[in-house]
Amino acid sequence: MEKLVKTSDEWIRTRTGIRERRMVQNGQATVDMSTNAVRDLMENYDLSPEEIDAIIVATVTPDMILPCSAALIQNNINAINAWGYDLSAACSGFLFGLESGAALIESGRCRKVIVIGADTMS
Template sequence: MKRYAEIIGWGKYVPPKVLHNRDLERLVETTDEWIRTRTGIVERRMAGPKETTATMAVRAAQEALAVADFNPARLEFIIVATCTPDYPLPAVACQVQDALGAGRAGAVDINAGCSGFVYALAMGTALIAAGMYRNVLVIGADTLTRILDFTDRRTCILFGDGAGAVLLHESDRPTGLLA
């Protein structure tokens, strides 16, 4: 029987601190209009001093699990896409695994920049389709404002902090990613 993966839960976390385009006008040579015209971006979020990539990933994961009414102890695999891990080791995925109480789940980080979540989603889908797992938690989380050069107008206007998560589950219905 062919196996498919479907999204049964979704969640997000954005820090409360907002960095508006007006704020960036004071840091670099730019304007709100210039940014909006070229990117469509009006604001971005910034992690607070006690927020980390892992804590934001956990919050998004908890919301996804709640939407699916899914017990985290049943998780089989966790993939976190990030280019801003809190530490070299342990992986953010391992920190999420511990915080959720998902001790039996495998856990791995991937670093693929902007496309990381899409790669993680494809990996999770493939792991389910291959019959390795019945469910996979996929998270994208970053604290990019901590590494941005706020003197570089080309990049500091683009990025913010936050996390998003989806819970994939096996299905016999033809669902999944479309190529």
């Protein structure tokens, strides 16, 4: 990252706490990254796609307007019982997603909600 902003790594870390920045590969899209992250989550926590009730995606860089990223991810992981939606609220989007997911669980409507924050700006 120091090459991108022409400063030192130490300067960046002491002022922002950022230790690394990930860059997307050419051709990699928001849904690609999100699908990979959800697959990792399911593997690490022994979660089957059928257990997922809802998928909320916070992004300002969707691959397309329709279908929404949540629907594409739902299809990619074969979460046949899940429904979902995207929300676009820039930096606060992930927090809104967490609050929305928590509300779905607290209401008893859903048991397992996946909240994803992903953008492909690099």
